[in-house]
Amino acid sequence: MEIQMTGIAKAFGTNQVLKDVNLTLKAGEVHALMGENGAGKSTLMNILTGLHKADGGTILVDGKETVYSSPREAETHGIAFIHQELNIWPNLSLLENLYLMQPKKNGLGLLDKKTMLREAQAKCAELQIELPLTKDASECSVGQQQMTEILRVLMLNAKVVIMDEPSAALTERETATLFRMMRQLKAQGVAIVYISHRMEEVFSECDVITVMRDGHTISTKPVGDTSVDEVVRHMVGRSIDEFYPDRTTEPGEVVLTVKDLKPKNFGHTISFDLRKGEILGVAGLMGAGRTEIMRAIFGVDGHDGGEITLEGKELHFKKPEDAIKAGIAFITEDRKGEGLILDFSIGSNITLPNLKQVCPTHVLNKSKLVSFADSLSKKLGVKTQSVHLPASSLSGGNQQKVVIAKWIGLGPSIIIMDEPTRGIDIGAKRDIYDLMNELTSQGVSIIMVSSELPEVLGMSDRIMVIHEGAVAGILPRAEATPESIMTLATGGE
Numbered sequence: 001m002e003i004q005m006t007g008i009a010k011a012f013g014t015n016q017v018l019k020d021v022n023l024t025l026k027a028g029e030v031h032a033l034m035g036e037n038g039a040g041k042s043t044l045m046n047i048l049t050g051l052h053k054a055d056g057g058t059i060l061v062d063g064k065e066t067v068y069s070s071p072r073e074a075e076t077h078g079i080a081f082i083h084q085e086l087n088i089w090p091n092l093s094l095l096e097n098l099y100l101m102q103p104k105k106n107g108l109g110l111l112d113k114k115t116m117l118r119e120a121q122a123k124c125a126e127l128q129i130e131l132p133l134t135k136d137a138s139e140c141s142v143g144q145q146q147m148t149e150i151l152r153v154l155m156l157n158a159k160v161v162i163m164d165e166p167s168a169a170l171t172e173r174e175t176a177t178l179f180r181m182m183r184q185l186k187a188q189g190v191a192i193v194y195i196s197h198r199m200e201e202v203f204s205e206c207d208v209i210t211v212m213r214d215g216h217t218i219s220t221k222p223v224g225d226t227s228v229d230e231v232v233r234h235m236v237g238r239s240i241d242e243f244y245p246d247r248t249t250e251p252g253e254v255v256l257t258v259k260d261l262k263p264k265n266f267g268h269t270i271s272f273d274l275r276k277g278e279i280l281g282v283a284g285l286m287g288a289g290r291t292e293i294m295r296a297i298f299g300v301d302g303h304d305g306g307e308i309t310l311e312g313k314e315l316h317f318k319k320p321e322d323a324i325k326a327g328i329a330f331i332t333e334d335r336k337g338e339g340l341i342l343d344f345s346i347g348s349n350i351t352l353p354n355l356k357q358v359c360p361t362h363v364l365n366k367s368k369l370v371s372f373a374d375s376l377s378k379k380l381g382v383k384t385q386s387v388h389l390p391a392s393s394l395s396g397g398n399q400q401k402v403v404i405a406k407w408i409g410l411g412p413s414i415i416i417m418d419e420p421t422r423g424i425d426i427g428a429k430r431d432i433y434d435l436m437n438e439l440t441s442q443g444v445s446i447i448m449v450s451s452e453l454p455e456v457l458g459m460s461d462r463i464m465v466i467h468e469g470a471v472a473g474i475l476p477r478a479e480a481t482p483e484s485i486m487t488l489a490t491g492g493e
């Protein structure tokens with residue numbers, strides 16, 4: 001199947017998102033679609049698959065002008081879309097989610113669970129993926145849910161598969177599986193649109209890169225004819241040489257001590273400390289237990305012993321609210337679970353947890369709230385025309401920035417950030433790094449869990465490496481190299 005989108009235009013209200021976008025997609029090609037948060041990547045694909053209607057331009061499918069009236073119709077014609085936000089029903093099993101749209105029935109018209117299970121198991125075996133098919137989705141990891149969504153789409157035998165940041169929620173192993181599945185699809189002549197902010201993946205897995213900016217297609221080139229530098233320049237309109245800002249704050253006295261903490265189901269205990277104005281990077285392979293440790297500290301999961309001391313005072317967090325009261329914020333890696341209320345305005349999402357602080361007398365001062373939200377949203381570079389618009393109108397990456405803004409607004413003294421720049425474009429990353437520097441210069445301490453080694457090396461004062469639920473080592477920035485971190489992360493000496 002070949003798809004040719006020409007001169008596509010689309011506005012939301014007065015926001016002219018797409019002006020003149022061209023995209024040609026050929027059978028058997030993996031086509032990367034890149035651009036800053038809010039550039040219109042997801043919108044373009046929503047137009048192709050019939051969720052949105054273009055204001056202008058044409059779409060040719062195998063040479064014939066085509067407009068699908070709904071994503072369902074596009075799917076039945078072989079164009080499947082794996083969305084940026086998961087489309088999984090938490091209270092159904094993975095198997096039920098797989099077959100929700102095309103259930104198998106037996107002769108009596110009843111659901112034929114056995115056949116569905118057998119078929120799904122066979123498909124998993126064929127693709128070499130392991131999924132707890134009969135478990136409720138809510139009990140599965142985000143990665144397993146994402147793999148289910150991918151598997152569902154693969155079982156449609158689509159000719160065109162659109163993947164909108166599919167790897168953002170996957171572990172390294174799952175990502176490797178995803179790439180293997182993509183190569184299989186490609187060999188079968190399937191065309192893949194691959195949306196991602198991760199340069200390495202794009203350059204290793206894709207054949208062609210199209211970059212969008214300011215509503216236009218800036219370039220379409222085979223990967224071999226372009227470079228990371230060029231793609232960045234096309235995306236943000238300038239080169240970014242100094243990607244990581246200099247750290248200028250000297251960490252002060254110890255503010256937080258974690259001693260012999262035993263997170264639930266951990267075989268080891270965890271001990272470390274955090275200084276005033278310090279950025280402590282937390283590195284480790286996916287599944288090493290980094291997020292679990294942070295959840296235990298923050299009082300989400302509880303723990304089986306250990307001491308947490310904040311500025312000399314021993315603390316016992318029974319629930320996250322206790323930690324928040326003590327001045328600790330936790331920006332989790334799961335944006336959806338973070339509780340952005342999509343129907344509420346961007347402003348309300350930022351101010352809701354901050355009401356007491358902005359309006360201490362309990363009298364709501366609307367203009368004060370709006371300017372509070374406005375300044376935070378500007379600081380993080382949220383791409384929107386107004387904070388009065390609903391959060392649902394934001395692109396995925398910009399929703400992520402609102403989550404960060406909400407927490408920063410609370411004025412915490414310690415911020416735990418779990419994968420803070422996942423899904424964030426390369427220009428906006430720099431904004432977040434600058435903000436981290438600003439916060440630490442004001443005495444805020446940051447624990448940054450990150451799977452991106454360059455980010456850990458570029459921003460941390462010290463780096464704590466976790467391996468199989470234990471602290472494998474804590475390195476000062478000057479001693480840390482990609483090799484020394486990877487050695488510790490994989491259990492080496």
Ligand SMILES: Nc1ncnc2c1ncn2[C@@H]1O[C@H](COP(=O)(O)OP(=O)(O)OP(=O)(O)O)[C@@H](O)[C@H]1O
Nearest residue numbers: 012037038039040041042043393394395396397398
């Ligand atoms: N339903 C909507 N209503 C109003 N505005 C919208 C809607 N959907 C998207 N937009 C706006 O269109 C622009 C493009 O959004 P889109 O989601 O396509 O960006 P994106 O390139 O996918 O970004 P990201 O990398 O953050 O996912 C943004 O400015 C966004 O606010």
Ligand SMILES: [Mg+2]
Nearest residue numbers: 042084395396
């Ligand atoms: Mg998007």
